[in-house]
Amino acid sequence: MEEHIVSCNTFDDQEDVAKLFAKYDIDVLPVVNNDNCLIGIITSDDIIDVMEAEVTEDIQKMAAIRPVEGSYLEASVFEMAKSRVPWLLILMLSATFTGMILQNFEDKLLIIPALTAFVPMIMGSSGNAGNQSAVMVIRSMAINEITMKDFLKVLFKELQIAVICGAALFAVAMIRILIFPPHVTLEIALIISATLFLSVVISKLLGAGLPFVSLVFKQDPAATTTPVLTTIIDVVALLIYFQLCVIFLGL
Amino acid sequence: MEEHIVSCNTFDDQEDVAKLFAKYDIDVLPVVNNDNCLIGIITSDDIIDVMEAEVTEDIQKMAAIRPVEGSYLEASVFEMAKSRVPWLLILMLSATFTGMILQNFEDKLLIIPALTAFVPMIMGSSGNAGNQSAVMVIRSMAINEITMKDFLKVLFKELQIAVICGAALFAVAMIRILIFPPHVTLEIALIISATLFLSVVISKLLGAGLPFVSLVFKQDPAATTTPVLTTIIDVVALLIYFQLCVIFLGL
Structure with a gap:
């Protein structure tokens, strides 16, 4: 039997x-x-x-939408809007932190205005890098390929991947910055590229780690990680950028 | 039979x-x-x-990763990095456009430096709004709920949703800007909030429309839309912002 x-x-x-x-x-x-x-x-x-x-x-x-019942064409416009507005508002308000950092650094940005031009590149690349890791981990958790016990294994794997990705971005960014405008000194090019490297590594670790934090608090990793991640990464990337500027440019 | x-x-x-x-x-x-x-x-x-x-x-x-064969824990670090680096590089380089717009507007940003502090909020909110629409449409296409013939229906639905989302963001942004630093005039607060409204509406239409463009060119909407979208939205949002500043602040 x-x-x-x-x-x-x-x-x-x-x-x-x-x-x-x-x-x-x-x-x-x-x-x-x-x-x-x-x-x-x-x-x-x-x-x-x-x-x-x-x-x-x-x-x-994962796209910062509260789940909608029914198919796309069936759901009402109002229901759809209701499922999208909350995260849009939360994320908009959380951009206040990034705004505050930019504002604090404002008088220093006035000295070398070209530094501002690279802010979107730094914030965007870090965000993309972190999101890649988060999505990989969240999906693997959803299909039970990864569980809590794999935490350290995942983090170490992401660290290695991050170093390779960061190095690739560092190299290509150096070439891009030195060839295309806005033209900056070699020192500033190095600072920007180093920021990219560091923030990509940290973003990938955060992206891989946060889904596990969600698990610890018995939350759904898909629902909590991706939106929160962007805000944290934006702040971290800007802080690294401006900190390196302060240290190496003496601003 | x-x-x-x-x-x-x-x-x-x-x-x-x-x-x-x-x-x-x-x-x-x-x-x-x-x-x-x-x-x-x-x-x-x-x-x-x-x-x-x-x-x-x-x-x-959708997360700007080239599909990886095998499970997360099985795939090698090098394979993983190879699946992530291409889009990271493409997106980093495409941020050059946003950088160029910021640089062109640089001397004007020097007159009212607080304008810079709101750039992440505007770019972030537009990106999130557009991504929401894109993901909804791409997923509905994947499960055959939406096909090419629904193009106008989807666009009209997204327009209505976008106006509601945009209005919500406009209202909350006005309150946030007038209460929290950096402090700006009522006129600038109106410009920022109007930028949010306009760029959310345009981003949602772009997000909903691009998957159909992919279909026309026989491309996979999931693979082509989301990464391209961010870059376009960043550029559009900044152009709206600075254009409104030029018109209403006489910069």
Whole structure:
């Protein structure tokens, strides 16, 4: 007699049930109640629809959208707006921090105005780098490829990837800055490229680490990581940039 | 006799086959060769693994990552870096445009330095708004909820959503700017908030429209839209901001 039978409980979350199907490659899953009595079955074609809906939800969360019920064309304009406004407002307000850093450094930016021109490049690259790591980790968590115990392994892997990515950006940035306007001194070019390297490394570690922090607090990594990450990375990247400017340009 | 039988060809893409399963809620799909002879079947549990892999690929593409084969822990550090560096470099170089706009406006920013402090807020909010729309449309395309014929319907829907989101941002930005530093005149607060409104509306239309452009050129919307979008939006948002400053502040 088969003793270990894969089954699910009536109260199990549909996402967890879908994971069982992916894990065990089964066609049919028995559903049991709390007394372990069989009360129904789920077939894998039911699960395909569930998976589709769950993935849509995850993708929306990662794009700073609260999950919307129903299909794109069915959902009302008002519902859609309601699902998008909260994060837009939160992220707009959190840009206050970046604004404050820029403002504090304002009088120094007046001395070498070309420094401002590189702010979008630095903030953008760091944001992209961090987002790449976060999305890789969040997706791997969603399909159970990564769990809490892989934390250090993931962080070390991202560190290595980050150093390679950072080095590539450093090299290409040096060439780009020295060839195209705005023209700056070799020293400033080095500061900008070094900022890119450092902020890419830190952003990737933050992007890989934050989903684990979400897990610790029993939050959904998809919903909490990506929006929060951007704000933190923007602040960190600017602080590195201006700190290097202060140290090496004596501003 | 059943005349219309759903089936797939040996040369069909696995993503298209998965869509058939989701659409018809079937357990088994016959596979036929070019002579319409049955040569095998696919069961829905096979499709679950295919769907998982395809979705992972789409999510990676949207995060400016070239799809990586194998699981996160299996893929080598070098493979991972190789899948991330190209877009990081492209996006870094494309930030040159934003830098050029900032540089052109530099002497004017020197007159009212507080204007610089709001640049991250404007670029960030526009980027988030556009990304929300792009991700919604791309995902709906992936699960066949939206096709080319829905172009105008989608654009009109996004326009309405954008006006609501833009209005919310306008209102909250006005309050935020007038209460918190850096302190600016009412006129500048109005310019910043109006920039937010306009750039959110345009970004959402761009975000919703670009996936259709990808379709026209037979490109994968997930792979082409999101990275390109950010660069375009950054440029558009800055141009709106500085243009309004020139018109209303006489800079």
